[in-house]
Amino acid sequence: MSRSSRSPHLSRRGILTAGGAVGLGALLAACGNEKSGAGSGSGGGGSWSFTDDRGKKVSLKSSPKRIVAYTGTAAALWDYGVRDQIVGVFGPTKQKNGKPDVIAGELDIDKLEIIGNAFGEFDIEKYAKTRPEVLITNMYVKDALWYVPDESKEKILKLAPAVAMQAAEVSMVKSIERFAKLAESLGADLKAKSVTDAKTRFEKASATLRKAAKASGGLRVMAASATADLLYVSDPNANADLKYFKELGVDFVVPKKVSKQGFYEELSWENADKYDADLIFLDNRTQSLQPGALKSKPSWSELPAVKADQVTGWLTEPRFSYAGAAPLVEDLAKAIEKSKKVR
Numbered sequence: 001m002s003r004s005s006r007s008p009h010l011s012r013r014g015i016l017t018a019g020g021a022v023g024l025g026a027l028l029a030a031c032g033n034e035k036s037g038a039g040s041g042s043g044g045g046g047s048w049s050f051t052d053d054r055g056k057k058v059s060l061k062s063s064p065k066r067i068v069a070y071t072g073t074a075a076a077l078w079d080y081g082v083r084d085q086i087v088g089v090f091g092p093t094k095q096k097n098g099k100p101d102v103i104a105g106e107l108d109i110d111k112l113e114i115i116g117n118a119f120g121e122f123d124i125e126k127y128a129k130t131r132p133e134v135l136i137t138n139m140y141v142k143d144a145l146w147y148v149p150d151e152s153k154e155k156i157l158k159l160a161p162a163v164a165m166q167a168a169e170v171s172m173v174k175s176i177e178r179f180a181k182l183a184e185s186l187g188a189d190l191k192a193k194s195v196t197d198a199k200t201r202f203e204k205a206s207a208t209l210r211k212a213a214k215a216s217g218g219l220r221v222m223a224a225s226a227t228a229d230l231l232y233v234s235d236p237n238a239n240a241d242l243k244y245f246k247e248l249g250v251d252f253v254v255p256k257k258v259s260k261q262g263f264y265e266e267l268s269w270e271n272a273d274k275y276d277a278d279l280i281f282l283d284n285r286t287q288s289l290q291p292g293a294l295k296s297k298p299s300w301s302e303l304p305a306v307k308a309d310q311v312t313g314w315l316t317e318p319r320f321s322y323a324g325a326a327p328l329v330e331d332l333a334k335a336i337e338k339s340k341k342v343r
Contacts, residue, residue: 050185053166053178054143060161063187064133068115070147072317073136073165075105079321080183081192088113088130090122091147092286101286105319122149124156132160136182138167138317140263165320168263169237172244172318172325176202179320198322205329206248212336213249219339222253222277222305223314225264226289231272231300232264234316239263241318241325245332253277272299276343279335280305284313304342310335 049059064085069077071091078086092101093114100109113130116122135156138146145164148156165182167175184190213219223234223242236242236252246252253275255265267274280303284290291311294300305311312335318325 048185050163050182052163053139054164056164058134058161058163060133063185066131066133067186068113068127068130068132068135068160070137071101071107072103072105072319073138073146074112075103075107076179076319076321076324077136077183077186077188078105078107079198079319079323080180080188080190080195082183082186082188085186086112088115088127088132090115090127091117091119093117095286102284102315103317103319105324116147119147120149122147122152122156124152127156128159134163135160136163136165139164140168167317167320168240170240170243171247172240172320175240175320176322176325195322198326202322202326202329205326205333209245209250209329209333209336210248212333213251216251216336216339217341218251219278219336219341220251220253220276220343221279221281221336222275223281223283223316225283225285225316226294226300228289229268231267231269232283233267233275234264235262239316240320241316241328245329250332250336269297269299272297273303277303277305278308278310278341278343279339280311281314281332281335282311283316285316288316308340308342310339310342 046063047059047061048063049057051057066087067074067077067082067085068088068090069086071089071093074086074089089104089107089109089112092103093107093109093112094104094117095101100107113126115127115130135145135148137148140146143164145153145162146167148162163182165175165178180188180190189195223236223239225232225234233253233255234242235255235258236246237254238258242252255275257265259266282288282291291306300306312331315328318328
């Protein structure tokens with residue numbers, strides 16, 4: 001994905017409506033006063049600090065009780081047991097039919113304030129009203145806060161300090177371990193049965209994927225995202241999950257002409273057959289076209305993997321928790337086991 005948005009094909013909606021900015025200054029000031037009072041209260045538990053993946057140390061007088069996070073970030077923390085502290089989220093959270101977005105994982109979205117539901121959406125008034133003590137989000141590009149709009153970042157960061165967690169160009173297992181440390185600092189019990197069971201499941205799934213990849217005889221997988229105009233072929237070295245799957249032996253297509261933004265190569269549909277693949281790992285996020293919608297594109301239908309019905313869903317923004325990642329590893333292992341070489 002793009003190094004600025006990781007989804008350049010998505011139209012950037014307005015950051016704030018004209019009405020949303022009315023009275024914002026007063027609201028920010030009021031929120032700041034509330035935070036000062038809360039900081040001197042009897043929260044207990046002592047001070048809290050965490051050094052994020054930018055190398056920045058965030059320190060508070062006590063462990064944060066009011067966290068606002070990117071949806072996928074919040075979902076990972078939720079898996080570790082950090083729940084009551086999460087009061088708001090931003091990013092794809094609720095679909096038009098009211099059901100949780102795939103990125104939301106096990107979050108109880110009806111109990112959370114949704115600050116924004118798409119890229120470029122971040123309602124600062126709603127955010128201020130949550131009285132945030134810390135903002136936590138992923139980081140795909142160095143120092144860039146995922147889904148925090150650059151245009152309003154300065155105002156947003158006046159309300160609460162930010163913690164950024166690396167989500168790209170490192171192996172997924174390393175990101176999972178970092179999220180575990182963050183969750184533990186926030187009070188999560190990493191020895192809880194739900195966490196240890198999830199870790200065991202993840203390790204078992206990883207062993208299964210390694211075995212499936214080895215037995216596949218060189219089955220080649222292409223990770224891609226589809227839009228009306230372009231097919232994005234992802235670089236397995238840039239994406240944390242693909243990087244980990246590659247470490248387990250999965251043979252991925254490696255695009256030769258990665259865009260300046262990084263993460264992928266852009267192909268017009270006329271050139272969709274540039275790379276041979278036996279299995280297509282297709283972005284299943286809400287904003288990406290799915291197989292049913294792609295039937296109208298002859299170049300898609302002519303791909304050998306598509307003809308062989310060897311297309312499987314890919315959650316391009318994995319939850320960096322053992323509970324969130326284990327099913328993804330299992331699903332890829334099953335897809336590889338069921339596929340055959342067609343190129």
